[in-house]
Amino acid sequence: MTRTRKPGISRRSTLALMGAGAMSFAAPWVARAQAKTIKIGMRPFCRVASRNSGRPRAMR
Amino acid sequence: MLEVEKVNAAGGLAGRQIEMVIRDSKGQPQEAARIARELVNTDGCEMLLDGEASSGSFAVHEVARDLGVLCIHTCSEASSLTADPKQHIPNAFRCVRQGIHDSIVGAGYAAGIAKAKSLKKWATCSPDYAYGRDTTGEFVLYLKKFAPDVEIISESWPKLFQPDYTEVVTKILQAKPQALYSCLWGGDLTSYIDQANIYAMFNQMEVFAVNMADYTALTVVKNLPKGIHSGDRYIKTFPPTPENAAWGDAYRAKYNEYPTNWSWQNATAVMFLNEAVKKVNSTDGKKVAEALTGLTIKCPFGADGTVTMRADDHTLVGYAIGWGTTIPQEPYVPDVKAGDWKTIFELEAEWKKSKGYT
Structure with missing residues (x-):
């Protein structure tokens, strides 16, 4: 599964703005969501250029 | 992603499906640090795969130090x-090859050719x-150790992503070295070779x-x-x-391009x-980190079919490493030593001591 970030305010940000009460309410729900999937953050390491797509942006 | 899909198909990490959250720092160290923090604090990532270049990796490393999140660097080769x-x-x-390992093996290979062909003047x-x-x-340190007659007569340091190498190529040609070492890579290397071909540098x-x-x-x-x-x-x-060939073929079949380093x-x-999660039956970052320390796994990229996450410095060892010469068509490097x-x-231990690391 891959998820890219969409513009706008995320559920977490909204809850954070709503304050501690909302967080208390939301915490068990978030915990259940985390139990389902494990998120691994990644910065893509490179894309390889073909002959026609210019220079590779790979980093080392 | 090929491996993530395999893990998910087999039930995930301790029963949890992996969800990759991907951000692009555009190669900017400050942005890399900001994104790393955001991935953990805002997006709820419990682990980080850091594909930054060396400059960015040191920044992400400090974020990992601060947050205590499990982080595996997958790009930086700076020793x-x-x-x-x-x-x-x-x-x-x-989980990356490392400059000092490449330099030791490369210098040993190069010194053999330098002695055989009496290559003393290098750029x-x-x-x-x-x-x-x-x-x-x-590389130069070990080249001179293995072939003491070698002399560096010219050094060029083009900027990263420099588009025009004419000045560099002509400077090298004018110095008339017998051999050239370069760790240019990716688009810089291909541009350099294409431009140097105009001057028939590789015949000289x-x-x-x-x-x-x-x-x-x-x-x-x-x-080429x-x-x-x-x-x-x-x-x-x-x-x-067969394991390495099968992995390369599977990658190409899925993405319609060859894998890279x-x-x-x-x-x-x-x-x-x-493997670490299986060992502790947990995705807790601290437990997984403890399991990773010193862990040896079967791996198609291992020199002997395994690789190890060395315990004392948390770095990958045992991966296949070798040198050879190119030909213009597949398999491109037919005889890798x-x-x-x-x-x-042995030499890495000496080097660490000389740098004051041990």
């Missing part, structure tokens, strides 16, 4: 990231940042380009010269095992995570 004990944190690992041409400076320095000296033997470069150069000496990055014929390193990171890890370990 000090894990060799320098000041950098050591229990929750960060490097260097490498990118002007931490990886280029450090790796070139380490032996060229040692550590990053040539990667499909990233091999398939992009317009006219025969006889460039290169360290292997990723080619499906080295290590010469970064492909196997990230794949290996996911393999390590999978494998490096010897016993020698690498």
Whole structure:
């Protein structure tokens, strides 16, 4: 599964703005969501250029 | 992603499906640090795969130090990231080949050719940042150790992503070296070779380009010269095992392109995570980090079919490493001479001592 970030305010940000009460309410729900999937953050390491797509942006 | 899909198909990490959250820092260290923090604090990521260049990796490393999140670096080859004990944190690992390992093996290979062909006058041409400076320095150090007659008569340090290498090429030609070492890579290397071909540079000296033997470069150069000496990055014929060839074929079948050096390193990171989680039956970052420390796994990219996350400096060892010469068509580097890890370990230990790391 891959998820890219969409513009706008995320559920977490909204809850954070709503304050501690909302967080208390939301915490068990978030915990259940985390139990389902494990998120691994990644910065893509490179894309390889073909002959026609210019220079590779790979980093080392 | 090939490995992530395999893990998910097999039930995930301790029963949890992996969800990759991907951000692009555009190669900016400050942005890399900001994104790393955001991935953990805002997006709820419990682990980080850090594909930053050396400059960005040190920044992400500090974020990992601060947050305590499990972090595996999958791109930076600058040796000090894990060799320098000041950098050591229990929750960060490097699953990448390393400059000092490449330099030891490359210098041994190059010294053999230097002696056989009496190549005494050398030039260097490498990118002007931490990886280029450090790796070139380490290569020259060991080249002179193995072939004391070698003399460096010209150094060039083009900027990263420099588009025009005319000045660099002409400077090298005017110096008339017998051999050239370069750790240019990716688009910089392919541009350099295409431009140097105009001057027939590769007929005038032996060229040692550590990053040539990667499909990233091999398939992009317009006219790949025969006889460039290169360290292997990723080619499906080295290590010469059915497991490695099958992995390379599976990658190509899925993505319609060859894997790269970064492909196997990230794949290996996911393999390590999978095995470490199995070992502790938990995705808790601290427990997984403890399991990763000193862990040996079966791996198609291992010199002997396994790789190890070394316990004392949290860095990858035992991966296939070797040098050979190019031909203009597949398999591109038909005869790779494998490096010897016993020698690498001995000389790396000496090097660490000389740097004050141990």
